[in-house]
Amino acid sequence: MTFATLRRLGIRIAVAALLTSQMPAAHCAETTITIDNFTFTPAQLTVKVGDTVTWKNHDDIPHTVVSAGKFRSKTMDTDDSYSFTFTAAGEYKYFCSLHPHMTGMVKVE
């Protein structure tokens, strides 16, 4: 690793630290829910307000995630993903509108 690379990395870390320190909420974690074999994993997930959840489709068939009145992804083809940031507490039940037997829930505290 060259000095220049290390320096750029250092600046990036410093910038990231600065941005983080200015954010009002302490939590802004990112979590991934995978879709394999027509199944959301984990099927139930608990996150904090402000967290972002990303669904990633590993199947060779498109899927969606829909939570009535809350969020609705576009069709995710193989390896496509969709992210949603939860700004309010609650239980968000969701499903795949193409294969409705696929269901999951995100609990936001």
Next chain:
Amino acid sequence: MSDHDHHNDDNPGVSRRRVLECMTWAGTGVLWTISGGVPRSLGLVGSAQAAEPAGLTFLQISDSHVGFDKPANPNALGTLEEAINKIKSMPIKPSFMIHTGDVTHLSKAAEFDNAERIISQAKLDVHYVPGEHDFLDEDVKFYRERYGSGAKGAGWYSFDANGVHFIGLVNVVDLKAAGLGNLGAEQLEWLEQDLKGRSKSTPIVVFAHIPLWTVYPEWGWGTEDGARALDYLKGFGSVTVLNGHIHQVMQKVEGNVTFHTARSTAFPQPVPGTAPSPGPMKVADDKLRGLLGVASINFKQGEQRLAIIDTPLQG
């Protein structure tokens, strides 16, 4: 076949056991016919096709998934073309074709264009119903623009041919969480009106993408309110229900109703319960064409059952 006594059909005495006995997990290239509610194999496709059928013959193709290019079949457009070539070479020209949905894989305009370019080479009228893969474009307009003219709601309609009443239904929209396929109140009301006053001796063919009967709810293979549609069909002497979606041949007879699902022209899916989930099933390259195919349906005046021949692309 005409010895089938449909006066008994109102008798709901078809036990679950009986239904299971009648459920056929059909092999490839076999002509199935129904006598007294029991499926009977008449022979291989070659010999079945040699005997010239009288009456109405039409074809069913399904699940062409144009645009699909994953390992289970890197060239779904190519296998659709093979299916169409097979249709073009059939010794008896069918009257028309039905397509039971999933014309495309992702509802892209180019996928619809490619599908049309290949399917039109059969030079047959094609009656379409949509699959869930045909309504994925942002404005949900490509399917309707191409195939929706004259249809009601999300694309349902009926027509008559040779004294047979055909009903195309849509059960892939407005699906509910944890549910199955869905027809919805508006469509069911239309269906009831469509059948009202029709002679009970009129043979009925109903076609829709997702099976109207419950094949395997764990994988979503069934229609939530399918039983209500079947209620309206009670009393008709001959009802044939043709579906796709599950990419394999399955047949069941219940009273006056014959249920049948067609193969895909794109890729096979596993037999229910034999895999962790549905979805494209990768098989050895030399096995693929034995699991893809088309169905030919023949109706002879005066016979209760329509004869259905499933023809694989190969084997």
